[in-house]
Amino acid sequence: MPRMTAARAAVEILHREGITQAFGLPGAAINPFYRAMRDQGEISHTLARHVEGASHMAEGYTRAAPGNIGVCIGTSGPAGTDMITGLYSASADSVPILCITGQAPVARLHKEDFQAVDIASIAKPLTKMAMTVLEAAQVPGAFQQAFHLMRSGRPGPVLIDLPMDVQLTEIEFDPETYQPLPVYKPAASRAQIGKALDLLAASERPLIVAGGGIINADAADLLVEFAELTGVPVIPTLMGWGAIPDNHPLMAGMVGLQTSHRYGNAAMLESDFVLGIGNRWANRHTGSLDVYTQGRTFVHVDIEPTQIGRVFAPDYGIVSDARAALELFVEVARERAAGDLPDYGVWAKECQARKSTLQRRTHFDNVPIKPQRVYEEMNKAFDEHTRYVSTIGLSQIAGAQFLHVFHARNWINCGQAGPLGWTLPAALGVATADPSATVVALSGGYDFQFMIEELAVGA
Amino acid sequence: MVNNAYLGLIRQSQRAFEMDYQVQLSFENVNSPELGGYDVDHVKVAEGLGCKAVRVFEPDQIAPALEKAKALMQEYRVPVVVEIILERVTNISMGGADIATVVEFEELAERGGDAPTAIALLD
Numbered sequence: 270m271p272r273m274t275a276a277r278a279a280v281e282i283l284h285r286e287g288i289t290q291a292f293g294l295p296g297a298a299i300n301p302f303y304r305a306m307r308d309q310g311e312i313s314h315t316l317a318r319h320v321e322g323a324s325h326m327a328e329g330y331t332r333a334a335p336g337n338i339g340v341c342i343g344t345s346g347p348a349g350t351d352m353i354t355g356l357y358s359a360s361a362d363s364v365p366i367l368c369i370t371g372q373a374p375v376a377r378l379h380k381e382d383f384q385a386v387d388i389a390s391i392a393k394p395l396t397k398m399a400m401t402v403l404e405a406a407q408v409p410g411a412f413q414q415a416f417h418l419m420r421s422g423r424p425g426p427v428l429i430d431l432p433m434d435v436q437l438t439e440i441e442f443d444p445e446t447y448q449p450l451p452v453y454k455p456a457a458s459r460a461q462i463g464k465a466l467d468l469l470a471a472s473e474r475p476l477i478v479a480g481g482g483i484i485n486a487d488a489a490d491l492l493v494e495f496a497e498l499t500g501v502p503v504i505p506t507l508m509g510w511g512a513i514p515d516n517h518p519l520m521a522g523m524v525g526l527q528t529s530h531r532y533g534n535a536a537m538l539e540s541d542f543v544l545g546i547g548n549r550w551a552n553r554h555t556g557s558l559d560v561y562t563q564g565r566t567f568v569h570v571d572i573e574p575t576q577i578g579r580v581f582a583p584d585y586g587i588v589s590d591a592r593a594a595l596e597l598f599v600e601v602a603r604e605r606a607a608g609d610l611p612d613y614g615v616w617a618k619e620c621q622a623r624k625s626t627l628q629r630r631t632h633f634d635n636v637p638i639k640p641q642r643v644y645e646e647m648n649k650a651f652d653e654h655t656r657y658v659s660t661i662g663l664s665q666i667a668g669a670q671f672l673h674v675f676h677a678r679n680w681i682n683c684g685q686a687g688p689l690g691w692t693l694p695a696a697l698g699v700a701t702a703d704p705s706a707t708v709v710a711l712s713g714g715y716d717f718q719f720m721i722e723e724l725a726v727g728a
Numbered sequence: 729m730v731n732n733a734y735l736g737l738i739r740q741s742q743r744a745f746e747m748d749y750q751v752q753l754s755f756e757n758v759n760s761p762e763l764g765g766y767d768v769d770h771v772k773v774a775e776g777l778g779c780k781a782v783r784v785f786e787p788d789q790i791a792p793a794l795e796k797a798k799a800l801m802q803e804y805r806v807p808v809v810v811e812i813i814l815e816r817v818t819n820i821s822m823g824g825a826d827i828a829t830v831v832e833f834e835e836l837a838e839r840g841g842d843a844p845t846a847i848a849l850l851d
Contacts, residue, residue: 625848648845728778
């Protein structure tokens with residue numbers, strides 16, 4: 270059996286799980302891991318200027334393409350605490366990133382050693398697993414489990430904390446026969462999809478609310494196919510924006526208190542049925558639940574069982590991966606299309622008419638410049654393949670109201686956590702994953718200043 | 729990067745508390761008086777960090793600045809910062825309570841020329 274340090278075994282597993290890129294910065298307690306990464310030679314590393322920046326770069330990298338997992342690495346103590354904001358952001362938006370930290374030797378963990386903080390306890394509520402690995406022989410299993418958890422069910426981040434002596438201990442490990450664990454994704458049944466379609470068919474003015482789960486499941490094409498098959502207009506959430514192109518006749522606008530279109534809110538208020546797929550009824554999308562839900566029937570499809578009913582009780586809930594659900598929605602709708610599904614043509618035309626009338630003004634000539642004009646000029650300057658990255662503030666809100674997105678993953682937006690500073694490092698992560706793309710980061714001044722030093726990483 | 733020398737969203741939300749408190753980023757920058765109080769000299773900082781940067785004060789300069797930024801990106805392969813100096817106070821459409829009562833602070837588009845890049849044109 271090959272013998273190697275536990276750190277080297279961890280790096281071999283990263284390679285065999287498909288990792289080619291990491292972001293981070295070395296420090297005394299993570300040097301053995303960096304030595305193993307340098308010796309192994311298959312993983313590129315981007316040196317961040319701030320450890321929090323590395324964690325947001327990892328998140329941007331994951332979001333840029335289906336199957337990507339961003340890795341961020343730092344030393345013990347403050348490096349881990351700096352990455353907590355990144356774990357919060359990734360966890361809140363269901364984005365897998367793997368955070369690897371160094372740690373003081375096992376025997377000194379209890380002694381308030383230099384830069385030895387209990388990072389696993391701190392990270393616990395923000396991760397699917399947060400583990401200080403105390404036995405070197407557990408390192409392969411910890412990494413194997415980390416990838417299984419990040420990819421299964423509702424995706425999310427994992428933190429693995431490696432004490433110095435654990436990293437350096439030699440163990441038996443055979444990289445050649447390593448294989449990833451199977452990934453678990455719940456799938457809707459035909460009976461469940463049939464019931465959801467019965468409820469839809471009983472409505473007169475239905476909408477599909479398309480959430481980020483559809484983008485995570487790489488199922489945007491299936492969403493558009495299902496919408497076209499049934500003729501039901503689609504409301505993308507801010508996390509789902511791009512799942513249906515803005516210029517599609519069934520794209521009915523975004524809904525919410527801030528990042529919304531006038532025509533999107535009007536469509537929601539007119540509707541009598543909502544099928545939510547891979548969304549979480551975020552409060553900035555729903556606003557007051559009374560207004561949002563009154564007079565409407567709701568079906569909620571989500572990959573995470575405990576998300577059903579978290580915000581309000583839907584009339585019917587289905588636990589399923591968005592892709593698995595949409596495959597069956599398309600299949601069953603096609604069987605029924607012969608006559609069982611109502612014709613929603615008139616309703617879809619009403620939504621389309623609102624889209625071409627309920628608009629906000631952008632053309633202002635004022636000096637100093639009014640922000641609305643900025644997005645008008647961006648719409649002219651950037652083509653449909655532009656990849657926008659944004660986080661928070663009036664710039665994000667106005668950007669969502671006025672910019673256009675035509676493809677999944679071309680609006681890479683921090684949804685729930687909204688940490689100032691996220692935009693720039695996340696954009697660097699996107700640019701690293703897709704070097705040929707035009708990546709446009711949209712920031713206000715304060716967001717820009719929070720992690721301004723990361724500009725040097727891109728220079 | 730849009731610069732109004734404010735924490736703009738928090739300034740807007742402080743209207744409900746009748747205050748404009750600790751959200752101003754404006755100061756007299758002794759090294760860059762031409763900024764007229766618009767906070768940090770982001771162009772100098774970006775250049776200091778090895779990037780290229782362009783600053784815009786007028787609406788007709790935005791399009792040329794974005795084209796210049798694309799050319800600089802191609803030539804130098806570094807991040808390019810386009811800083812657009814905005815009016816200090818603009819309230820962006822927003823609802824406080826529910827989706828039926830989103831407040832529009834600006835006049836709405838009434839003809840195609842008001843929103844020439846809207847996804848579906850008026851007129």
